[in-house]
Amino acid sequence: MTFTEHLAEFAGLPVVTHGADGAGPPPAADAVAWRITSEGQAEDWEGCLDLFEAEIDAARVTTLVVGSWWQDRHPLEILLERAASYPALRALMLGDVLGEECEVSWIVQGDVTPLLEAFPRLEVLAVRGADVQWPPVESGVLRELRFESGGLPVEVVRGVAASDLPALESLALMLGDSGYGGDTELDDLAPFLDGARFPALRHLGVENCEFTDRVAAALAAAPVVARLESLSLALGTLSDAGAEALLSGQPLTHLRRLDLHHHFLSEGMVERLRAALPDTEIDAGEPLRDDARPGFIYIAVAE
Known part of the structure; x- marks a missing residue:
């Protein structure tokens, strides 16, 4: 078995992929778990985060889900650089990646503990x-x-x-x-x-x-x-x-x-x-x- 479906819910909130096709205005910044992914997007992962921050008030975001980022800068590095923009972040998932996108053994994360200092309100980490x-x-x-x-x-x-x-x-x-x-x-x-x-x-x-x-x-x-x-x-x-x-x-x-x-x-x-x-x-x-x-x-x- 590999991971075959993206998360539908994380930390008690529904997961919404920013940039995915969908009608209507976006939900409130703190109402959903925002999935940021470069899979199927024109931008690299950092570019996708730029677009997200241009539309959504990052200061109110409580929950993020990191999707695919292949051949981009690692999202961990980017999030640590931008930690001050996310003072309310309480839940983070690194690597909501399907088996068809990448085998789990190929997903490189490195040291994830700096997240706890960068985001002092972080309660949930996957x-x-x-x-x-x-x-x-x-x-x-x-x-x-x-x-x-x-x-x-x-x-x-x-x-x-x-x-x-x-x-x-x-x-x-x-x-x-x-x-x-x-x-x-x-x-x-x-x-x-x-x-x-x-x-x-x-x-x-x-x-x-x-x-x-x-x-x-x-x-x-x-x-x-x-x-x-x-x-x-x-x-x-x-x-x-x-x-x-x-x-x-x-x-x-x-x-x-x-x-x-x-x-x-x-x-x-x-x-x-x-x-x-x-x-x-x-x-x-x-x-x-x-x-x-x-x-x-x-x-x-x-x-």
Whole structure:
């Protein structure tokens, strides 16, 4: 699987692509998440941002989604230069790029942590790409952090674990394929599981993972689970063994949502999960289990 659709919503707002064909006046600057992309546009990405700022009051913009920028200056560099023009920015997505536009492993982001200083009100940050850096950083306002990758470097995972993010409520890590740089091991996730870090954490996602069963077994006794409201093991390799570990561990009935879509569970195990967690919204999606090839499992996003 690759990313096949652009975001329709981000940070609770509908996404509107600036410069796309459409009738009528533009919405209010703070009413939508503005997607800026050079895909299908006559301008490069910086030129597209120039056109956007000529029409929309950047000082009122709260949410930006960065689309394609191939052969242009990197949007990260441009946004850091223009940070003073966006004093209200609270949510940013870097890399709303489809697989048909560019493989996720080719999306180069670099060090994204300067965004937290440049935009001191930034509460939500999502980053898609394989070449990402996150040295330890401090932020008292960041609430949601998501990395979407086919191969997330372990240095990112360790950097987040060492960061001071007391307001962080939601963390999602798409770990990816070891062949594409996803070199995180189970021990690297310990700071997120032991409950000592991130006291505000209410959602944890360990996604697109080659060792989901081992993560599930660790979660069965992980102290952090008791304070979570939602948990995601989606896009990975969860099998009946991992689900059995979850069911045999600490209670999960307090979870409002459990996301398991893209899994290798038997129908019977899915039914057991639903029966054990009747008040939990469980996204089990479509089963991928291949009884003809019982050992054939794969993550959703790699190249």
